[in-house]
Amino acid sequence: METQTSSDTYRPTKIFFYSSLVWLVIGMIYGLILAFKFIWPNFLVWGPLQVILQFGRIRPIHTNMLLFGWLTMANIGALFYVIPKLCRNQLSFPKMATFLGYFWNFIIVVGSIALTMGYTTVTEYGEWPLWIDILVVIGVAMLAMICFSTIANRNEKQLYVSLWYFMGSLIWLPGLYIIGNLPYKLLSGVPQFLIFWFYGHNVIGLWFTTVGVGLIYYLLPYLTKNPLYSHRLSLIGFWTIATFYVWNGPHHLQNGPIPLWLMKAGIIPSVLLIIPVWAVLANVFGTMKGKWHAVAHNTPLKFLVTGAIFYLITCLQGPFQSLQGPSSIVKFTDWVPGHAHLPVFGAFSYVAFSVMYYVLPKIVYHNIYSNRLMETHFWLSTIGLLLFTFSTWTAGVFEGFAWIEGAQYGLQFVEMLTAMQPFFWIRTVGGTLMFVAQIFFIINLYKTIQLGKKSQNTNESSA
Amino acid sequence: MDKDKQNSEVNNEEMKEQHPKTEHGAPTDEPPTPQVEDMSKDIRMGNAKVPRFLVVTYCLLAIWAFGYALMAVPLNQVAEVAADGETIFSQSCFGCHNVTDEFKVGPGMQDVGLKYSEEELQKILLNGIGTMPSLPNLGLNTEQIKAVKEYILTL
Numbered sequence: 001m002e003t004q005t006s007s008d009t010y011r012p013t014k015i016f017f018y019s020s021l022v023w024l025v026i027g028m029i030y031g032l033i034l035a036f037k038f039i040w041p042n043f044l045v046w047g048p049l050q051v052i053l054q055f056g057r058i059r060p061i062h063t064n065m066l067l068f069g070w071l072t073m074a075n076i077g078a079l080f081y082v083i084p085k086l087c088r089n090q091l092s093f094p095k096m097a098t099f100l101g102y103f104w105n106f107i108i109v110v111g112s113i114a115l116t117m118g119y120t121t122v123t124e125y126g127e128w129p130l131w132i133d134i135l136v137v138i139g140v141a142m143l144a145m146i147c148f149s150t151i152a153n154r155n156e157k158q159l160y161v162s163l164w165y166f167m168g169s170l171i172w173l174p175g176l177y178i179i180g181n182l183p184y185k186l187l188s189g190v191p192q193f194l195i196f197w198f199y200g201h202n203v204i205g206l207w208f209t210t211v212g213v214g215l216i217y218y219l220l221p222y223l224t225k226n227p228l229y230s231h232r233l234s235l236i237g238f239w240t241i242a243t244f245y246v247w248n249g250p251h252h253l254q255n256g257p258i259p260l261w262l263m264k265a266g267i268i269p270s271v272l273l274i275i276p277v278w279a280v281l282a283n284v285f286g287t288m289k290g291k292w293h294a295v296a297h298n299t300p301l302k303f304l305v306t307g308a309i310f311y312l313i314t315c316l317q318g319p320f321q322s323l324q325g326p327s328s329i330v331k332f333t334d335w336v337p338g339h340a341h342l343p344v345f346g347a348f349s350y351v352a353f354s355v356m357y358y359v360l361p362k363i364v365y366h367n368i369y370s371n372r373l374m375e376t377h378f379w380l381s382t383i384g385l386l387l388f389t390f391s392t393w394t395a396g397v398f399e400g401f402a403w404i405e406g407a408q409y410g411l412q413f414v415e416m417l418t419a420m421q422p423f424f425w426i427r428t429v430g431g432t433l434m435f436v437a438q439i440f441f442i443i444n445l446y447k448t449i450q451l452g453k454k455s456q457n458t459n460e461s462s463a
Numbered sequence: 464m465d466k467d468k469q470n471s472e473v474n475n476e477e478m479k480e481q482h483p484k485t486e487h488g489a490p491t492d493e494p495p496t497p498q499v500e501d502m503s504k505d506i507r508m509g510n511a512k513v514p515r516f517l518v519v520t521y522c523l524l525a526i527w528a529f530g531y532a533l534m535a536v537p538l539n540q541v542a543e544v545a546a547d548g549e550t551i552f553s554q555s556c557f558g559c560h561n562v563t564d565e566f567k568v569g570p571g572m573q574d575v576g577l578k579y580s581e582e583e584l585q586k587i588l589l590n591g592i593g594t595m596p597s598l599p600n601l602g603l604n605t606e607q608i609k610a611v612k613e614y615i616l617t618l
Contacts, residue, residue, distance in 0.1 A: 160508075161508075221507065227507035227508055227509045228507070228508045228509060229509050229511050230509055230510060230511035230512070230513070231508045231509070231510050232510060232511075232512070232513060233511070233513055233517075236513065255537070255538055260535075260536075260537050263535075263537070264531065264532055264535055267531065267535075268528045268531055268532060271524065271527070271528070271531075272524055272528060274520065274524060275520075275521055275524060278517055278520060279513075279517065282513075282514055282517055286509075286511060286514075287509075324535070324537070324538040325538060328538060406602045406603070406604050406607075407602070408604070411600045412600070412602055
């Protein structure tokens with residue numbers, strides 16, 4: 001069709017965006033099953049399902065699908081849109097970018113199948129078997145090549161700060177991924193877990209966070225129509241996050257069998273991460289100055305600012321949890337999933353929602369179908385997330401103290417878990433709200449895409 | 464600035480690329496809900512100084528970091544729980560066991576070390592035996608189990 005060619009420049013972005021939405025739904029369904037299993041351990045234990053939907057198998061499916069299917073694909077789609085805009089050119093290797101879209105989906109499919117069949121490397125967030133890791137590295141290499149080549153051929157002299165963040169992320173991700181997925185074969189014992197956690201924390205910090213912050217810096221000036229508050233602050237943020245983040249791994253083995261100096265080497269940079277985080281937030285608030293009223297009726301901006309605030313909360317919790325005392329309480333409890341959902345759902349999925357609401361109209365040439373649906377998406381997500389996180393945090397604190405007092409064994413342990421039922425219920429309700437919110441999100445985008453197609457067609461025929 | 468010139472060139476290019484049918488009654492009052500608009504507007508960058516409170520925070524963090532690096536000591540909460548074999552025995556076992564060979568609810572503990580090897584004993588304590596509950600179920604942790612095992616071996 002003729003119409004296809006005019007939108008072709010955005011084809012890679014579209015593939016990545018649309019597929020990410022599919023993984024968002026499937027991944028969240030897995031999450032809901034997990035939540036229900038906390039209430040009824042025998043939920044869906046029926047025939048072959050009791051193997052396929054075993055807790056230990058679907059937990060990594062849930063995390064990998066949402067981290068690499070949803071958020072990573074949404075991020076890549078955004079990179080493919082934003083980088084050319086900032087460079088005032090077209091995406092390099094568009095064919096390869098399109099191929100990468102299909103290739104990435106293939107990775108998620110085979111990865112999920114492998115996990116369903118019980119193959120795992122037990123590396124958190126890197127559970128996929130080694131041969132799939134190789135595909136991921138190839139995919140990331142393609143991604144880096146496309147993006148760097150686009151940036152190298154730019155028509156704009158200045159490198160806007162978002163591009164710094166993107167380039168950093170694209171250098172770090174392949175390194176992290178390779179380092180993180182090898183010790184499964186090469187190391188054992190404590191060193192293995194040190195590397196696992198190096199990977200586990202940095203894939204959040206040097207990929208999702210840095211791309212997310214780059215996107216915040218891109219969207220905020222557009223959505224507020226204000227200049228970015230301070231270039232200098234954004235650079236301080238960039239260089240300090242690059243310096244401190246890689247040290248974060250050992251704080252996951254706090255009070256564990258690692259030497260004291262290593263614990264300190266994990267704790268101190270974790271706390272110093274307050275520097276880049278507050279730099280970002282100061283920049284966000286500085287840019288928002290005089291435009292706060294806009295948040296009320298601009299849902300994408302609302303998502304963006306709320307995402308930034310969730311980022312702040314996450315990164316106040318993070319340094320706190322890394323300290324020995326708090327860590328000895330909250331470690332191994334339900335606190336942790338609460339904390340983990342805050343950045344990946346609260347902060348950076350919100351940024352991704354904002355990006356999609358902002359970018360989609362520009363690539364399908366139609367305004368978002370319904371503001372009401374956008375608002376519903378926002379409020380259900382936010383209420384759901386708050387129920388989820390506060391219930392897990394509360395349960396986690398109870399569990400932590402009970403376990404220090406010896407309830408980590410036998411009957412007392414079971415009694416403790418039974419006593420946590422009300423919190424598991426709240427978590428499930430919160431999770432359901434979060435899920436329903438995404439259904440509204442997707443319906444809204446689907447309608448927008450359909451309307452965009454229709455108006456393009458009528459336009460074409462009348463011309 | 465020549466950047467502006469560059470801008471307008473790109474504008475033209477993007478205008479061409481843009482689909483004509485773009486107006487979809489988005490509210491005109493600023494700032495608008497997302498609408499199809501051209502991307503030509505440059506992102507402007509301010510150059511505000513680093514706010515004072517951030518500078519202060521950064522300094523405090525640096526001081527804290529040095530202090531922590533020098534002074535922090537490991538934390539050992541396990542040690543805070545009583546791990547003294549005799550105390551544990553009198554609290555958790557004495558209701559059912561004598562320290563002599565007299566039978567109470569269960570057999571007396573005297574010479575239990577002759578009856579069982581340490582490994583067998585460990586198994587009994589961890590899993591319980593007959594009607595006796597396992598020690599984890601009695602709320603004892605690994606350290607405490609070890610302590611009480613060592614204690615009954617001396618009887």
